[in-house]
Amino acid sequence: MEQYTYDDTPTDEDMLEWLGGLHGGEILTNAAGQPITMPSDYHWRHDLVWVDRQLKAMANTRRFLDHQRLIQPETFGAATVVLAPDPLLERLTTLFTVLVTMFHETNIGQHYRPSPYATSFLWAFGQCEYLHDAGFRQLPAMSHQAAEQVVIDLNQRLEAWYQSMIKPNFAYECGRIRRNSRDNYKRLCELMKALFLCHSRLMVVRVDLGYSECDSPYIDYETARHHREQLCQAFNTHSLFNHLLGYAWKLEWQPKKGFHYHFIFFFDGHQCQEDITKARLINEMWAKAITGGQGHPWNCNLDAEQIYRYNAMGCIDYHDTAKQQGLFKLAKYLTKIDEYAAMLVNGRTFQTSRKPGSQEGPRRGRPRLYQSRPLNSGL
Template sequence: MQTLGITQSTQVENDALQKENADSPGFRAKLFLLEEDIERHAANLPRALYDFPQTIHERAVLSQVVDGVLEDLETAGADSVSRTSIWNAARQLTNVRKMVELLSGTEGDLFRVDQDTWGFVIRSYRPLANRLRFLLSTTDPRVAQIFPFCELEPHVEVFLGCFRDLLGEPVIDQYSKFEHAQEIVIKLNQGVKFLRERVRSEEFYRKIDALRRSLQKNSKSLLDYIDALFAVYSKLLVIRLDLTYKNAGKIASTEVAHQEVLQAIVDREALFRKLEGLPICKSLVGFAWKLEYGLHRGPHFHVMLFFDGQKSRQDGSLAKAAGQLWQVVTQGRGDFFSCNAHKARYGTALGIGMVEHDDLPKRARLQVAARYLVDVDFVRRLVLRGAYRTLGRGVMPNVGDNKLGRPRAG
């Protein structure tokens, strides 16, 4: 079996791939159109990996973790925080990003104070303003404590900075005194004004552009890698695993969490070394992984494994074997979730299991799943101290020399 090291794609590798690829001229164009169509239809499907607890055991573990977060925040002298606000902080980040994009396209004040029979009322000029107030009330100001080691997406950073004094505040429309209502209206309108200024600035555009280029580069590297594997192998058996820890995610301190991440990196490296020697995995030809740090999962990995489809058939058994090896490597501290054991939940969006080289629809679904692996934590990107990577893949195969797999017509 070939050595499965980690490297970045290079121009030489890309040129070799283009030169040796036997796909027809319209192949990539068709694949791209299929990917777009799949993403549109999959937008409302359950997420490929479960962020929120589904089983009784998971809910029990989460309950303990949340208790720990509450206790740690109290010990640190922070204000009390409810379970609901912790979950809202996790759920609301994507909503925050969308809200900032919408607010950046508005002009003028969105709020005013009117007087009625009962006192003074805060009114808004458009429905978007009402949604903003609700979002502010459900966004916890301690996001940085809830997501250690995470660099928030620029839109989210702007929102938290511009509305810092209003985060988590209940929505109150009726006031007995004009001054009280006017104070809130001024904060709201000024927050929107500052938000527009920052989002429309050249500095913000450069930041967003750099982030997008980084995501596109990582996505292209992984998609080129998968294309290169298909140029060598007539079909691939694709495994998707989430590798987690049973008792991780308790945010006791940044140093404790940092040690958790460092141990996870060591465990991941040990796993891939041992996978190469596992008899059932002799047909393993490639892999990709992503490291994240989650609210109730702590450090965890999203993994794709690629097997030669001519030599392997039982994706469920392979996924289980890899997951059980993770449990051995972590000395029982690790746990895993096999997406291949739950393929029915993905319906027509399924992009794992056996994928034939010339099966355009399924290859497109695989590409979508691969891009998801890269973009999964777009709103809160993991940032580690030191020279540690959070994304990796196997070495690009030598398309010109390697003639493994069933021959295909040119």
């Protein structure tokens, strides 16, 4: 049977067809119903997230291949056999093809960080000859004995993969995001506590900085990072940030929204009062000056009293312990690392500004007559 060599540099058309097959034939279209050609990294991001979801589902079911049902004659009465269509086998083949293409066959994977599930899967199946042939070539018929050996090998690799996920190092890797989130929360809490020690009133502004629905598929991480860096550079040059005392940001990725940032700003509350206006002006800077019209921001300070159960927007005095507690509850959300963003980028997904240092000198103004309760006794 004729064989051909697999081309490991798929075109955008190839990826559209492949992505359609992975996700039930769904291909993005414009308002007129015409197919939209997406950049290849858009497909790879979606595929990597899809693979992670499939691997987690497989890990929970712990199924194996049934060789008696799989092994079937190539044709009626033939001595050679093939492996019949099987959902688990087809899933293994697809997952293998995506991961090996990204991390072994090409340099695509250098832009991403596979999850522990994907890493352990590649360890167990990366050198599987049958899945490589099934994914990249046309499988020849084989003898019944050879087919049995293939099924045995696949089941042994499945068992090895299942066993790898109950080992301490796997649990340690899975806990990395949780540990990073805990460390980020501690850093942000320390920043806020330090700011309240130096300043009697803070004005808190929170904005979500993303991209329009039609532009988000085309925004890769490098572009999003460049836009974020431009905004951060403006902290030192633009009058809008004259009284900025500190900030923090978190990167997230969602299938429909793509890459987007959550920002929280701390301004001197004695110098700044109009928090909603401040948030609106920052959003306008993002939408127009920084992203050139591609940006789609959200003003979290607008109607915050009605939207959020624990409102921590606007001005907060050092003695307003109730609103400060709301601020620390908000910090829990802002510092929780996004699992998808952690897979799709190799750079930072969270950062805070520096804490105010001793070089700033003593706090100005009259001494506080009393101290507020600890802002966060858990730290």
